[in-house]
Structure formats: C-alpha cells, structure tokens
Amino acid sequence: MTQTPTDTLGATGDKDGDEAADREAVERERAEIREFIKSLSGDDIKSGGWFTKLMGQAMNSYTQKVDWQYFQDRYQGVPADAVVDQRIKMAARYAALEGGLSAGAYSAAVVATIGSLGGASPATFPAAVATMMVDVAFITRLQLRLAYDIAVLYRVPVDLSDPDDMWKLIRVAFTIKGGETVREGVVKAVPAMVRPLVKRFYSGSVLTAAKGLPVVGKHLLQRNIIKIGIPAVGVPLAVLVNRYTTLVAGRHAQAVFRNEARVIELAESLSERSRHPRLLLWVAWLVVTADAKISDDEALLMRHLVRLVRERHQVADERLARVVDIDPAEVWRLVEAEPGDVSDVVDAAERVAAVDGAANAREKAVLSELRERCRRA
Numbered sequence: 001m002t003q004t005p006t007d008t009l010g011a012t013g014d015k016d017g018d019e020a021a022d023r024e025a026v027e028r029e030r031a032e033i034r035e036f037i038k039s040l041s042g043d044d045i046k047s048g049g050w051f052t053k054l055m056g057q058a059m060n061s062y063t064q065k066v067d068w069q070y071f072q073d074r075y076q077g078v079p080a081d082a083v084v085d086q087r088i089k090m091a092a093r094y095a096a097l098e099g100g101l102s103a104g105a106y107s108a109a110v111v112a113t114i115g116s117l118g119g120a121s122p123a124t125f126p127a128a129v130a131t132m133m134v135d136v137a138f139i140t141r142l143q144l145r146l147a148y149d150i151a152v153l154y155r156v157p158v159d160l161s162d163p164d165d166m167w168k169l170i171r172v173a174f175t176i177k178g179g180e181t182v183r184e185g186v187v188k189a190v191p192a193m194v195r196p197l198v199k200r201f202y203s204g205s206v207l208t209a210a211k212g213l214p215v216v217g218k219h220l221l222q223r224n225i226i227k228i229g230i231p232a233v234g235v236p237l238a239v240l241v242n243r244y245t246t247l248v249a250g251r252h253a254q255a256v257f258r259n260e261a262r263v264i265e266l267a268e269s270l271s272e273r274s275r276h277p278r279l280l281l282w283v284a285w286l287v288v289t290a291d292a293k294i295s296d297d298e299a300l301l302m303r304h305l306v307r308l309v310r311e312r313h314q315v316a317d318e319r320l321a322r323v324v325d326i327d328p329a330e331v332w333r334l335v336e337a338e339p340g341d342v343s344d345v346v347d348a349a350e351r352v353a354a355v356d357g358a359a360n361a362r363e364k365a366v367l368s369e370l371r372e373r374c375r376r377a
Helices: 008-012 019-038 042-047 049-065 068-074 080-103 109-115 127-153 163-174 179-189 192-203 205-210 215-229 235-273 277-288 296-313 328-337 343-353 361-376
Strands: none
Touching: 019 049, 019 080, 019 127, 042 049, 049 127, 068 127, 080 127, 080 235, 127 163, 127 215, 127 235, 163 235, 235 277, 235 296, 235 343, 277 296, 277 328, 277 343, 277 361, 328 361, 343 361
16 A cells, blocks of 8 residues: 555654655655546546545555554554644644645635536646645645544544444544634734735635535545735745644544543543443433433543443343333432442442533532432441
8 A cells, every 4th residue: 555644644654754764755746646646537626526436546455454553563661642743743744745846736716626627537737726626635645644643543443334334434534613713813824915815715705616516525626726826925824724624634633533542541440430331321311411412522432431341241121221211210210229338339320420511510410429329228
C-alpha cells in the first residue's frame, strides 16, 4: 500500500523540520491522488460522487493494515495522547505543504467552471479544476485517515462496513462545529486587509455553484473556494487554510474519540468491579433517566455497560431492555432483595451521574435515596 501522510509518521520518526522528506512524501501522495482524479467525470465533481469514490479508495486497504497493533509496533509504551498530538502536527504540516503546491493554479474562474462541467470527461477538465480536485481530495483523504488513526489510538472501535460507524467517522473528520467556526477561524489566521474578502467569498454568491452538491461534498468544496476565489492572496492563504482546517479537524477528532475512550474506560471499570451486575444496570439507567434527559455520554455509557455486563458476567436483562418508563419503586425492590453489601452499586451510581459533568439536582436526589436504601439493606 502506498504510504499516506499520516502513515509516514512512523517511518519518519516524528522529527520536525525535515521539510525535504515531508515535501517528497506530499509529492508522492499528490501523484497518487492525480491518478484518482483522472478517473472522475464532470458529473462526479458536480454531484459529489467523487467523495463516495474517494471513501472507498482512501479507506478500504488502509483499515486492513492500520489497527491498534500497528501503532503499538511503532510507539510501544508511548501514551496515546502523545502519539495523537504528533500525528495531528504532522498532518497539518503535510496539508500546508500541499496547499502551497496547489495554490498557484487557482483562479476565480474555476468556481464558474465547476457549475458548467456537466458530463465532461476528465480529459476536458481545465488544469485549474484538476488541481483544485487534487487539493480537495488530498486534504479529504488526509483528514479521514487522521480521524481514523485517532480512533484506533484511543481504542475506539470503528467498523467502516457499519453505516453508523462510517458516518460517525465522516462527521468527526469534517464537522468543525459548523461553517461559521471555520470561517471565523480562517479570518483570524489571515492578514487584516484581506479578512473582508475571506468573509465575502466564504458566504457570498460565489458559493452558488456548490449548492447542488451533497452535504459532505458541498462542505469540502466551500472550504476550498476560499482559496480559489481570492487569487490575489495566493499561496499564503492556501497554506494557512489547509493547515488550520487540518489542525482543527485533528483536535476535534481527538476531543471526540478521547471522550468516547473515557466513557468506554468507565464502563469497563464499572463492569469489572461490580458484584451485582444486574442491579448495576437498573440503577445506572435510573440515574441516567432521573432528569428526563439522556446525554450522548450517558447513552454511550449505557450501550457499553450493557455489552460488557453481558460479555463478562453473562447477564442479559431482557426486562430492562423492554422498559419504556422506569419505575423507581421497581429499582428499590431490586435493591432491597439483593443480599449482602451493595456499596459497590452506590459507588457505581455516583460515577454514572458524573459521566457528563457534575450531578444535577434530580440525579443527586436519586443518589441520596439509593444511599439510604442501600444503608438499610
């Protein structure tokens, strides 16, 4: 398999400043991407079909090779946070280098050309359009693989044959809390004199040609139109935008997958320590639903807790699975029926309440009632 920018981190030893090696790797990657672009038609670009094709090209063989053991062989004993930090920085350097190489071929005329490509064959693409697509595909593949690497490093399972996991990876790799955050961040990164131009080209009529693209393709094209639409700014802006968006995407992926790893770690700890696994599930669900709201972290915790209790304790409570509105009285009956010390359930409930932040008033009320009943039991 051809090495990718994120894949070459192990080969380069994570050393900063080796620009010649970085440039060589980027050129090699661009050559591979150019071959991919040659297979696209004008309709692929207009419809956003290029993104679907790139997903297969970018991830199929990559995910077969890159797993947790792959990173262990290269970074044995190094904490995940340290490896993730280095891979994000390396990816940002590669993105910046690629932006500089692509920027010279951009012109404002490319935007209008995208809208008129129609069924054009690859041979009829203007050179600037082909360059733009190399840039878009390069950064897209780079960020997809970076997000996947980060998930693997934090040991968060991602199965791209599962549509839910696939879309989660796409959202994490490219969702930077909305276009406004991306635009304002780019504005801060460029010289003051061109900031009004960035705002105009990011949100104005120049985006009309992109409106027919699917959501993902539209987002990726919009991000690059900043660089296309302001040719006077040239290479510096392309370098800054590529570097910035890759850094933000990497940090976003780190925040998401690190948090998911934290929740999985909590579920593993609760399951491992529990002496009353069935009761643990009922009490955990009572705490989660105490305020009639279920946060993403709470839902994630319950999903993994149910799975781990089933795998480790062979407990699968179908009655709990059928519950719509949990009855606290039913949970208290289960507590009172449990023989022996149930303090482990109280400890677990307190940790469940804190999974998404400090316990609120309703969660505290449930915890107080649980402590009192467990004390009497």
